[in-house]
Amino acid sequence: MDKKIAFIGAGSMAEAIISGLIQSQIIDKQQIIVTNRNNRQRISYLKEKYQIISMQNKQQLMEQADIILLATKPCNMEQAIASVQPYMRDNHLILSVTAGISTKRIERWIGLKIPVIRAMPNTSASIGYSATALCIGAYAITEHLQIAEQLFNTIGTTVQVNEAEMHMVTGISGSGPAYIYYLIEAMEQVAVEAGMSSATAKQLIHQTLLGAGKMLNQTNESATELRKKITSPAGTTEAGIQTLEQNHFQQMIKNCIYAARDRSIELGE
Numbered sequence: 001m002d003k004k005i006a007f008i009g010a011g012s013m014a015e016a017i018i019s020g021l022i023q024s025q026i027i028d029k030q031q032i033i034v035t036n037r038n039n040r041q042r043i044s045y046l047k048e049k050y051q052i053i054s055m056q057n058k059q060q061l062m063e064q065a066d067i068i069l070l071a072t073k074p075c076n077m078e079q080a081i082a083s084v085q086p087y088m089r090d091n092h093l094i095l096s097v098t099a100g101i102s103t104k105r106i107e108r109w110i111g112l113k114i115p116v117i118r119a120m121p122n123t124s125a126s127i128g129y130s131a132t133a134l135c136i137g138a139y140a141i142t143e144h145l146q147i148a149e150q151l152f153n154t155i156g157t158t159v160q161v162n163e164a165e166m167h168m169v170t171g172i173s174g175s176g177p178a179y180i181y182y183l184i185e186a187m188e189q190v191a192v193e194a195g196m197s198s199a200t201a202k203q204l205i206h207q208t209l210l211g212a213g214k215m216l217n218q219t220n221e222s223a224t225e226l227r228k229k230i231t232s233p234a235g236t237t238e239a240g241i242q243t244l245e246q247n248h249f250q251q252m253i254k255n256c257i258y259a260a261r262d263r264s265i266e267l268g269e
């Protein structure tokens with residue numbers, strides 16, 4: 001890719017994308033620029049670790065960049081856009097990974113007929129395994145979507161969705177890795193509580209997770225089919241799953257995802 005990308009916001013998500021892009025070698029390190037509000041220490045860390053460019057001068061940054069990737073928290077986004085808005089050109093491509101904030105609102109804050117694409121990746125981007133959903137704003141055309149797809153496909157998979165679906169996407173795949181980690185935390189805790197060494201527990205659990213993920217990915221079988229194959233009648237799995245059912249596990253997961261979706265809606269308001 002011969003374009004320069006400027007990251008406005010240099011937190012966890014920006015770092016996951018930067019790390020994934022560099023590993024994919026789609027872009028030269030020197031074509032990645034980062035800036036944040038004022039945390040110099042964070043910028044120095046990223047600059048040193050990834051040998052990318054840092055630039056606190058927003059005018060200079062906007063003159064050099066072709067793609068502007070907005071990666072601040074939703075509450076900081078208006079201010080972040082205001083800091084670069086005077087230097088925006090309508091041939092900049094704006095990408096936003098910010099939860100909740102619509103392309104319409106971004107276009108309004110920018111005040112130009114400028115292409116905006118909203119993306120919802122997840123932190124597995126850092127190793128090339130993000131599940132990213134994309135949706136396009138009013139002024140983005142196929143060519144812009146293709147650039148976004150090219151970029152996010154190097155750090156995982158992409159799917160285009162209607163913007164209305166983005167809140168649910170955020171609840172499912174944006175936050176999704178955290179729910180899985182939370183489940184793993186509980187599995188590790190119980191193994192250690194029962195006397196297993198932490199190293200043994202981690203090895204067994206992490207490989208179990210990896211294997212289950214690959215089974216879903218590599219066989220044509222659904223999660224339900226795969227689960228049923230493990231669940232022998234009157235066996236150990238059945239005993240475990242009955243306990244989950246008695247404790248309304250699936251309803252709890254659904255409530256968790258609805259809560260994340262609703263929070264995304266609130267963040268956009």
Ligand SMILES: NC(=O)C1=CN([C@@H]2O[C@H](COP(=O)(O)OP(=O)(O)OC[C@H]3O[C@@H](n4cnc5c(N)ncnc54)[C@H](O)[C@@H]3O)[C@@H](O)[C@H]2O)C=CC1
Pocket residue numbers: 008009010011012013014035036037038039042071072073074076079080081083097098099100120121122123174175
């Ligand atoms: N962490 C995750 O797993 C995911 C996060 N996102 C979205 O990515 C965005 C960033 O999330 P994180 O990286 O986790 O947050 P973070 O808090 O780690 O990073 C936010 C960054 O924005 C910078 N910032 C704040 N105000 C600014 C301003 N006015 N100008 C320039 N930079 C400014 C901060 O200095 C910081 O570097 C959020 O909107 C979140 O919804 C999306 C998908 C997954």
Ligand SMILES: O=C(O)[C@@H]1CCC=N1
Pocket residue numbers: 099170174175
């Ligand atoms: O927790 C958050 O708000 C962000 C959005 C998706 C994942 N992390």
